Amino acid sequence: MDLSHISLTDAAELLRSRSLSAVELTRHFLNRIETTDPTLNAFITVDAAGALAAAEAADLRLAQGQATPLTGIPLAIKDLFCTQGLRTTCASKMLQHFVPPYESTVTRRLKAAGAVVLGKTNMDEFAMGSSNETSFFGPVRNPWDHDRTPGGSSGGSAAATAAGLCLAAIGTDTGGSIRQPAALTGTTGLKPTYGRVSRYGMIAFASSLDQAGPMTRSVADAATLLQAMAGHDPLDSTSIDAPVPDYQSGLTTSMRGMRIGIPAEYFADGLADSVRRGVEQAMETFRSLGAQCLSLSLPSTAYAIPTYYIIAPAEASSNLARYDGIRFGHRCADPQDLQEMYARSRSEGFGAEVKRRIMLGTYVLSSGYYDAYYRKAQKVRRLIADDFQSAFTQVDLLLTPTTPETAFRIGEKNSDPVQMYLSDIFTINVNLAGLPGLSLPCGFDENNLPVGVQLIGRPLQEATLLAAGHAFQQVTDWHLRRPS
Amino acid sequence: MSIDAQTVKHVATLARLQASPTEVEAYAEQLSRILTLMETLNSLPTEGVMPMSHAVDIPIPERDDVVCHTDQREALLACAADTDQGHFRVPKIIE
Numbered sequence: 001m002d003l004s005h006i007s008l009t010d011a012a013e014l015l016r017s018r019s020l021s022a023v024e025l026t027r028h029f030l031n032r033i034e035t036t037d038p039t040l041n042a043f044i045t046v047d048a049a050g051a052l053a054a055a056e057a058a059d060l061r062l063a064q065g066q067a068t069p070l071t072g073i074p075l076a077i078k079d080l081f082c083t084q085g086l087r088t089t090c091a092s093k094m095l096q097h098f099v100p101p102y103e104s105t106v107t108r109r110l111k112a113a114g115a116v117v118l119g120k121t122n123m124d125e126f127a128m129g130s131s132n133e134t135s136f137f138g139p140v141r142n143p144w145d146h147d148r149t150p151g152g153s154s155g156g157s158a159a160a161t162a163a164g165l166c167l168a169a170i171g172t173d174t175g176g177s178i179r180q181p182a183a184l185t186g187t188t189g190l191k192p193t194y195g196r197v198s199r200y201g202m203i204a205f206a207s208s209l210d211q212a213g214p215m216t217r218s219v220a221d222a223a224t225l226l227q228a229m230a231g232h233d234p235l236d237s238t239s240i241d242a243p244v245p246d247y248q249s250g251l252t253t254s255m256r257g258m259r260i261g262i263p264a265e266y267f268a269d270g271l272a273d274s275v276r277r278g279v280e281q282a283m284e285t286f287r288s289l290g291a292q293c294l295s296l297s298l299p300s301t302a303y304a305i306p307t308y309y310i311i312a313p314a315e316a317s318s319n320l321a322r323y324d325g326i327r328f329g330h331r332c333a334d335p336q337d338l339q340e341m342y343a344r345s346r347s348e349g350f351g352a353e354v355k356r357r358i359m360l361g362t363y364v365l366s367s368g369y370y371d372a373y374y375r376k377a378q379k380v381r382r383l384i385a386d387d388f389q390s391a392f393t394q395v396d397l398l399l400t401p402t403t404p405e406t407a408f409r410i411g412e413k414n415s416d417p418v419q420m421y422l423s424d425i426f427t428i429n430v431n432l433a434g435l436p437g438l439s440l441p442c443g444f445d446e447n448n449l450p451v452g453v454q455l456i457g458r459p460l461q462e463a464t465l466l467a468a469g470h471a472f473q474q475v476t477d478w479h480l481r482r483p484s
Numbered sequence: 485m486s487i488d489a490q491t492v493k494h495v496a497t498l499a500r501l502q503a504s505p506t507e508v509e510a511y512a513e514q515l516s517r518i519l520t521l522m523e524t525l526n527s528l529p530t531e532g533v534m535p536m537s538h539a540v541d542i543p544i545p546e547r548d549d550v551v552c553h554t555d556q557r558e559a560l561l562a563c564a565a566d567t568d569q570g571h572f573r574v575p576k577i578i579e
Contacts, residue, residue: 328564
């Protein structure tokens with residue numbers, strides 16, 4: 001059996017039946033990382049000692065019959081979740097040597113369930129980017145074509161999952177950072193409803209948009225991970241206090257009679273033919289499963305990019321003000337005074353894209369421009385959210401392409417910020433409205449690069465998204481294809 | 485919208501960032517292009533629309549202000565670049 005690509009359910013069964021130990025499984029992935037990752041660059045930090053210790057503890061728990069579905073399961077964690085005692089860099093020189101004194105709620109929950117953390121994955125610096133090229137630790141390569149990006153910002157998590165360097169990974173999504181790399185690497189990525197998963201201990205980028213979610217090789221695996229991640233957390237004031245349904249048992253919900261909306265704005269010019277074909281084929285598959293596809297309009301769609309690139313940098317400029325060189329993070333050498341220390345520490349510690357967004361955010365929040373940009377964007381954000389709300393009075397789900405094109409080449413867009421921002425065009429609306437979104441593999445283009453389809457649901461309706469995704473993966477095999 | 489070098493320098497000061505003359509020029513060009521993209525919002529009427537500051541409309545929870553996680557001084561100081569006798573050390577502020 002090829003351990004590298006087995007499902008979480010199969011792995012848990014092997015572990016429970018003791019045909020495989022958690023230490024053996026963990027060693028398998030540590031070896032894979034050692035041989036494959038020098039090419040992919042998916043990991044910033046590999047914690048072999050910590051992983052093996054966690055695997056030994058998992059074996060003990062398995063032997064005592066106290067296992068959860070995640071006990072002994074090796075995972076990769078985006079290097080944006082604070083892990084106590086394990087370096088957390090956010091792919092920035094600013095946090096190159098930062099060892100958090102506390103644990104994020106997401107990793108605490110996963111570890112409590114017995115999961116094994118293999119290491120911390122590469123990403124765009126402070127999650128600002130769509131190609132993983134802004135990482136201080138160098139770009140991640142797409143396992144399907146090493147000259148191309150895996151997308152971003154959770155590109156390391158996506159590449160590690162696609163290449164079988166872990167059983168699954170955790171990412172975060174502020175404007176598409178789980179779904180876009182999932183689409184570009186042929187993996188499954190879920191961004192839950194804003195507030196479904198705690199943000200405590202996630203290094204903040206844009207606090208009203210950030211959300212953590214699973215990146216996996218199947219919807220069933222995503223359901224298992226979300227089960228462990230979701231739930232109210234008093235440590236995050238925006239965490240939603242609502243019951244968490246049983247996602248696994250909800251997977252078998254029938255698609256018969258499900259109404260799926262197809263927003264016309266997502267199929268306009270600029271959509272690559274190969275993506276259009278894949279997504280239209282997915283529509284056909286859902287029809288054959290008994291769903292009904294209805295055309296509709298989300299008229300404010302075109303305004304999402306400018307809205308997002310006002311709101312996200314504004315929040316980022318405020319969040320990143322904490323990096324002052326004093327309490328943690330990079331400090332410049334021999335500053336003459338305090339002001340020089342702030343400015344030089346920040347200028348040396350942040351990369352070009354992060355600085356550009358801080359500048360942009362500072363500008364739109366500055367005196368005289370606040371109403372023209374920030375306030376205006378907050379109003380348009382309301383219109384975008386209203387569009388979705390009105391669509392969901394007619395349909396249960398929306399179906400769109402995840403990205404306008406398949407994986408682009410490393411270096412292709414990084415000289416032009418506007419071009420790069422446009423690659424998020426189909427995902428950022430979902431963050432602005434706070435809705436759950438799921439990206440599924442739905443085909444390949446002429447260069448054998450994966451195509452992704454996105455399903456969008458009502459707030460807190462992750463179970464509906466997962467059921468639809470699971471039904472799709474029962475009758476298609478795109479998610480089972482692997483890079484050579 | 486075009487941003488000039490003077491504005492870039494002002495914003496850099498507000499953001500506590502240094503910008504070399506080359507960077508000022510690059511920021512001016514890039515930020516101007518990004519702001520042009522943003523100005524497409526002006527064509528959308530938004531009079532009377534309530535600004536949306538958060539994705540989920542839930543009341544902000546309150547809790548008692550209770551001391552917890554005491555005695556973290558060493559752990560927190562360990563994150564800093566320069567400390568001395570249990571304090572963060574910074575350049576002299578007052579002569």
